[in-house]
Each structure stands twice: as structure tokens, then as C-alpha cells.
Amino acid sequence: MTPYINADLHCHSIVSDGTLTPEVLAQRAKANGVELWALTDHDEIGGQDRAIEAARLAGLRYLTGAEISVTFAGTTVHIVGLGMDHTHPALVNGLRATRGGREMRARAMSDDLARVGIPGVYDGALKYVDNPELISRTHFARYLVEAGVCKETNEVFRKYITEGKPGFVPHRWASLRDAVGWITESGGVAIIAHPGRYKLTANEEYALFTEFKTLGGQGVEVMTGAHGQADYVKYADYCQEFDLAASRGSDFHSPEESHTDLGKLPFLPGSVTPVWELLESRIH
Incomplete structure (x- = not known):
């Protein structure tokens, strides 16, 4: 499969912190020209059956997904899983535990x-x-x-609600090992979400990618709503350096709040391996 397809593999529904239902998201993705879609709610796979059926009715190819919150170097980092068996006990039980706090x-x-x-x-x-x-x-x-x-x-x-402000309370999420393990044990591919968004030092970021790769992680979001042109170039280069596939996802939450709509990102560069090449057998 070519990198030049309109894939949107990162968005959120009312099942986590989005404002639209899985059904409306599927319709919006289709209307915006998306060819391959994934719903990736935070620490939750409860919307997956609805999204699979909505994608089928809309004529969209679909990958199961979730975005898992991880604590790394004292920072909350997000790991997207794609193509998992969303009924797998390791995934279901792991996400239930990380939601608990x-x-x-x-x-x-x-x-x-x-x-x-x-x-x-x-x-x-x-x-x-x-x-x-x-x-x-x-x-x-x-x-x-x-x-x-x-x-x-x-x-x-x-x-009010970022570090150092009066409403911020830190939470200890899953470990990187946990998140990558739950995804890979359930047959999916683990991806570092929007890496340009984290306030990690250069050494911490390098450690994140190194440990992620060692644990079995296989991809990184290159094109995402939180990235600018310099990030596109930087993380496409990281794909080469760490032998990772590239993903593309808007991180869409709401028509009123999101900077980037479903399906409206630039295409992946031709120099990278698109993550959907690793997941062809998992596409609904």
C-alpha cells in the first residue's frame, strides 16, 4: 500500500474525551475523503464494535485502536495501538487497570x-x-x-490544569513496557503518538525511542495535528534512524476544539514505510 493514501489513525469519540459518537466520526471521516480510519479513544476500547460497524456502513476500511497513557521520565506520553484484537484479555484488563486512577x-x-x-x-x-x-x-x-x-x-x-498551575494533579499511568506489551500481545502495532508535543530533553527523547524500540514498538506518528513542518521532517528522519514505520492521524476530538479535522493532514513522505503496510491483514 502506498504512503499516499488518506489515512487517519488517531481520533477520539464520546467514549473518552471527544464530542462526537463513533458513528458520526465515521461519517465525517468518509465525507472528508478518509480511506483508512481508526478510532483511538484514551485507555478505552469500548467504542470499537460501534466503530467497526459504522466504518462498514460508511464504506471505510478500518483498524481497531486505542491511545494508552504512559508515564516516562516523569512525563505523560501517549502510545497508540493499532490493529489489536480489542477483546484480548491482556489489553482489556490492562486498560481497565490504567483507567482506575x-x-x-x-x-x-x-x-x-x-x-x-x-x-x-x-x-x-x-x-x-x-x-x-x-x-x-x-x-x-x-x-x-x-x-x-x-x-x-x-x-x-x-x-489551571498544566504542571505548576493550581488545578494540576499528576497521575501515575501505565509503564511503557506495559502499554507496548498489551498492544503487541493482542496482535497490534505500538506507535509513539505526537512525539513533538512532549517536553522531553533531547536525551530523554532518545531514551524514549530507544526503549520503545527495544520493547517491540514499531511506529511513530509523523503527520499529526500537534506537529509542524519541522516535526514532520524530524520524525520522518527518526523512522529511518530507529527503523520505525510512520503513522498519520489528526488527533481529532471536536469540530469546535480541534486544530486539524479528520483527513486533513499532509500525506506521509515517500521516504517512510507507512504503518498500514504492517497491518494489512488486520484491516476490517
Whole structure:
């Protein structure tokens, strides 16, 4: 398969922190010219059966997916899995365990915000959550915009819920070994999501890629909504250096909030191996 296909292998539905259903996402992807699609909800595969059926009805080729939160060098890093058996016990049980700490973290965030004069944020954020196990900072941000505390969700993150701000509470996620293991044990391919977004030093980033490759990781997102032109070039070069396949995904969450719509990224460069070449037998 050519790298020049409109694949979008990273997006989110109401099952995690997106605002659209899997069915509406499939229709939007099809309307935007997407040829190969994956739904990759955070730490959750509960929308996969719906997405498989929605893709079939829309005439879209489909890969199962999930985005797993990992703690690496004190930073939250995301690993996308594609093409997994989403019923595999290792994956199902692992994701259930990593979801478990979200509610406690969310309540602690709410308590911190109350101490700076913003009460009731946990209950307010729940209005935006389809799955309470997956309450996240994004749900907090949507409520704080609704409440008039900030004008847009990006402002909430800047002022309140990133490291060093009054509503930030760190959470210990899965290890890199765990995430890559759950994905590969269930027949999928592990991919480092939007690496240009992390605040890692050059040495830490090199360590991330080295350990990821050693553990059996096989890909990296080159084209993604969080990357600019310099990132496209840098991570295409990393594909060569670390012998990794390249992935492409918008990281779409919402028509109102996302910078990049489904299917609207540049094509992968011809110098890389597209990740879908490793996954042809897994495409629905």
C-alpha cells in the first residue's frame, strides 16, 4: 500500500474525551475523503464494535485502536495501538487497570480548584463525560468554559490544569513496557503518538525511542495535528534512524476544539514505510 493514501489513525469519540459518537466520526471521516480510519479513544476500547460497524456502513476500511497513557521520565506520553484484537484479555484488563486512577485524580483536581475559588468543578465536568471512568482534564476544561471562568479550553489548560498551575494533579499511568506489551500481545502495532508535543530533553527523547524500540514498538506518528513542518521532517528522519514505520492521524476530538479535522493532514513522505503496510491483514 502506498504512503499516499488518506489515512487517519488517531481520533477520539464520546467514549473518552471527544464530542462526537463513533458513528458520526465515521461519517465525517468518509465525507472528508478518509480511506483508512481508526478510532483511538484514551485507555478505552469500548467504542470499537460501534466503530467497526459504522466504518462498514460508511464504506471505510478500518483498524481497531486505542491511545494508552504512559508515564516516562516523569512525563505523560501517549502510545497508540493499532490493529489489536480489542477483546484480548491482556489489553482489556490492562486498560481497565490504567483507567482506575482517573476518578481519584479528578476529585483531587476539583479540590485544588475549589481552594482557589472555583468550586464544583468535578460535578460540572461530569456533564461532559459519557464514560465516568474516563473523566479527564479536557472535560474539566469544557466545564470551565461553560462556567465563564475562561473563554476557550486552551486558556483553561494554560491557566489551571498544566504542571505548576493550581488545578494540576499528576497521575501515575501505565509503564511503557506495559502499554507496548498489551498492544503487541493482542496482535497490534505500538506507535509513539505526537512525539513533538512532549517536553522531553533531547536525551530523554532518545531514551524514549530507544526503549520503545527495544520493547517491540514499531511506529511513530509523523503527520499529526500537534506537529509542524519541522516535526514532520524530524520524525520522518527518526523512522529511518530507529527503523520505525510512520503513522498519520489528526488527533481529532471536536469540530469546535480541534486544530486539524479528520483527513486533513499532509500525506506521509515517500521516504517512510507507512504503518498500514504492517497491518494489512488486520484491516476490517
